[in-house]
Amino acid sequence: MKIFLCLNGICMSYNIQTRASNIEISSQLTGDDNIDTPQKVNIDALKSKILKHEKRENFKNKVILVSILFGLGVAGYFVSS
DSSP states (O other): OHHHHHHHHHHHHHHHHHHHHHHHHHHHHHOOSOOOOOOOOOHHHHHHHHHHHHHHHHHHHHHHHHHHHHHHHHHHHHHHO
């Protein structure tokens, strides 16, 4: 479980870096020196997206854990037979 979280953290940091580089490249492609980046952001929408993402991650982790336990149970059943 700790390995999965560590790998997930590495992937997330990699995604953040690629996202930042995409933003820099896109601003270079536009050729605009003065880009108005501060915009109003709907915080409630961001919070709901984060909650949905966390729920999906929790569900995936539970499914993985249950499938591992089920596999071990089946393997134990066949070994004991």
